[in-house]
Amino acid sequence: MSASDRVQRLREEIERHNEAYYCHDAPLVSDAEYDRLLAQLAALEAAHPELLSADSPTQRVGAAPLPEFAALAHATPMLSLNNAFADDEVAAFDRRVREALANDDESEIRYSAEPKFDGLAVSLIYADGRLLRGATRGDGSTGEDVTGNLRTLRSIPLRLRGDDWPAMLDVRGEVLMLRGDFAQLNERQREKGEKEFVNPRNAAAGSLRQLDPRITATRPLRFFAYGVGVATGVALPATHFELLDRLVAWGFPVARERRRVSGLAGLLAYYADIGRQRAALPYAIDGVVYKVDDLAAQARLGFVSRAPRFALAHKFAAEEAVTELLEISVQVGRTGALTPVARLKPVFVGGVTVINATLHNEDEIRRKDVRIGDTVVVRRAGDVIPEVVRVLVDQRPAAARRFSMPENCPVCGSRVVRSDDESGGKGVAAVARCSGGLYCPAQRKQALLHFASRRAMDIEGLGDKLVEQLVDNAIVRTPADLYQLGLVALAKLDRLAEKSAGNILAAIEKSKRTTLARFIYALGIRNVGEATARDLARHFGCLEGLLAADEVALQQVPDVGPTVAQCIRQFCSEAHNRTVIEQLRAAGVSWSESEPAVSSAGAVAGKVFVLTGALPSLTRDDAGRLIVAAGGKVTSAVSKKTDFVVAGADAGSKLEKAQQLGVAVLDEGQLLALLQAGAEAAAQ
Structure with missing residues (x-):
């Protein structure tokens, strides 16, 4: 037998043992025998390096460490599920499904039910049957590329079984750690005198996101598939339950406890049954998941916001x-x-x-x-x-003591104020806040990021990681310190070459010339957004007027009520904040003392607009500037006070709310026509 044949035979045998152990919990050989086969394969590949391939079982040990994870866009979004905590919420879900599918009350929907894994969701992309890449869920649209780490998991096939797999396949599933494996991992941590992991989920998430895949390879991670995002080149089964069977045939483990059920009674019976089994299951779960079994029906039901209409997570009680x-x-x-x-x-x-x-x-x-x-x-x-x-x-012991909130911030010593606008409902009163927004170390990173953001001072390149380094290394304490930065200090920071540092310094210098509205917004005053900042700039015309205004004077500004006036006054009266503002002006931050006038006539003047979705030719910022210049106002939330919603491609919940409230909806062309009509009216 040739070396090539021996290598191929060993690979097939090892993968057969992997599937038996990780997919079916039915090992065919002892650990010692498995290790012997793996050693034979490694020796053959070492002697014949031309036979080594990326999908060999020996390549699960991990490659060299990465500097950081790259972003990876998902072929289709990895959506969250709507949650239910009570039986009546499940009943409402079943009723909505029946109504949407035009089923009468006597007709029961068939569902696929399975445990809800308490792990880390990932996407696996296969091309021509071979694992190409893998990513975490991330924000649902873009995740972290953890392909090298995922390759170390023996429960993930590097090559699909059979020959009926799709040309391109996106498998969705969960990475987790079994309870028994977690206990053994912590036992090893104790023996080494190292910190123990808190729970299996955190251990799994931390292990998968190691920059060094060789560390991931030492952790007992498992993968369980629960669905498919994309599949091309082959016909898939008609139901979700059969689709999971197909995934098993391709070599993926799935939850053994999955079951087909019918109607509301079947859903609730499954929930109760899994609840009884929960403590004895080999993995941690935090509920069960219901999915309409018929895939064509799933497509008809579609999605709402960022969740599918055809699925529901029924969570266990806290x-x-x-x-x-x-x-x-x-x-x-x-x-x-x-x-x-x-x-x-x-x-x-x-x-x-x-x-x-x-x-x-x-x-x-x-x-x-x-x-x-x-x-x-x-x-x-x-x-x-x-x-x-x-x-x-x-x-209660006799010595029990009452608690009182401090009058001064425990971090910076600034006054603590109560924001009357922030009641959380149910009788909960105001939130206590530190008034030292530009000075307080606890608020430092957030204040700097907001100050440098595109709609504020627009300092390009000053993102999360750089701000984190500047603050953690005590280089920058307030926004005013940004204008004292030098090339030497910046270039010493991690992953910031001299050229990049120079670009950032140039962006900081450029930001010195701004507008009063942008500067007010950049200060990060509670409840003062872009629109309010513009109104304040137009009304007072200069910063000194704003700083000197009392709450009565502030409420003369359009749309500034008692709550916003109180927030502005509290911010401006804090000595630490005024000091930072003076330092910013001394550093050269300036603007024209007269804000550009806006039209007060025409079809747009005084109207409230909300922008949503991607417009064909205008950015939303550009559209917003045109509206404001014509005397309109742009806000972020749709309400009964909204006059127009301008909707582009992929408009979401804002468009739905506008339709519910009967708010007029415009496309880009209609907006431009309205602006033109307003300009003509103003010119007459």
Whole structure:
């Protein structure tokens, strides 16, 4: 037998063992025998390097580390699922499906039901039966290219079985870690004296996103397929359940607990059955998934917003545990919000050991009568931040202490203010915020990113990673520090060559010449968006007038009510913020003291517009500028006050809401015609 034949035979035998073990949990040989076969193959490939190929089982050990993951666009979006937590929500889903498919009340829909894996969603692309690339879900449209890491998973076939596979195949599934494998991994971590992983999901996500695939290869990750995004060149089965059978035939593992059910009763019975099995399953799940089984019916049902109409995730109830509240501390978020955090005696709940839980705000603490030293009930569901649900008052110690929110920011010392506009509903009152927006270290990165954004000071190249380095290395503390940056300091930062540093400095210099409206917006004043910033600039005409205005004067500006006026006054009266503004002016940031006038007549003047979708020739920014120049106003949300929605290609929920509210919808041509009519009217 030739070396080529021996290599091919060994590869087929090893992949057969991989499938038996990872897809069917039915190993055909011992681990020692498997390792012996793999060693034989590796030796043959070393002796005959011309026979080595990317889909060989020996190539699952991982390649050299990557500097970072590249972005990878999905062929079709990886959508989220709508959630249900109660039986009546499932009943509503079943009713909507029947109505959309024109089924009467006596006709039951057949569904494919399966466990909802608690892992990391990925997409695998196969070309001519070979694994080409793989990516994480990311934002649904674009994920991270983790092909090298995915190749290390033995449950992912590098080459599809059989010969009836599509020319191009996009397999969707979940990467996770079995409970038993997770326990063994943590045991090895303890033996090495290294930090243990919190839960199987976090361990799987962290392992898959290692920049060094060789590390991923040492982690016991599994893949389970649950669907297909794209398939070309071959006819697929008519149902989702049969499609999963086809995936198994191609070499993919799928959930054994999947089942076909009929109607609402079948859905709820499956949910209850899986709920009873949940603790004994080899992997963590956080619910079940229902999908209309007929693929043609799925296509007819389509999608709404970013979720399919033909599928639903039925989540399990949140898990709760009892523990002691040791202390309450205060965290300052990126937008200045102060959040009280419960420091807890460690307790295991929802698959993790919890030591901190959110208390939301001071009013919520009072409503629940939470005190330091109390015995409390803590709840956690999936990835939701743990929260204190209630107090066991009958176990309250005599020494339990009440909590009060600090009057000054614990990070920077600025005054803490209450924003009356931010009630969370259900009787929850205002949010406490640090007023040192331009100065507070807790808000530093967010403030800098907003200041440099395209619609603010428009500093090209100053993105997340660079801002993170500038702040973490204490190079920049406030926006004013940006204008003191030098080439030497920038060029020393990671992955920033001298030419790139020079380009950024040039962009910073260019940004010095701006408009008053852009500058006001760039300051990041709470509740002051682009439109309000323009209104403030037109009304006051100069920055000094804005800084000196009291709340009564501010409310003379169109669309500035008591809440916005209060936010502006609080920001402008904070000494730290005024100091930064003075430093920005001293650094050369300037504008014309008279803002360009806008038309006050015509068909557009005073009208409220919302832009959505991609227009044929105009960018949305360009369209917005034309509307504003004609005296109109552009906002981001559709409401009863909206006069026109300008919709382009792929317009989404905003268009749907406009249609529901009866708001006039324009295309680009109609918008331009309206603008022209307005210009002609204004000229008369």
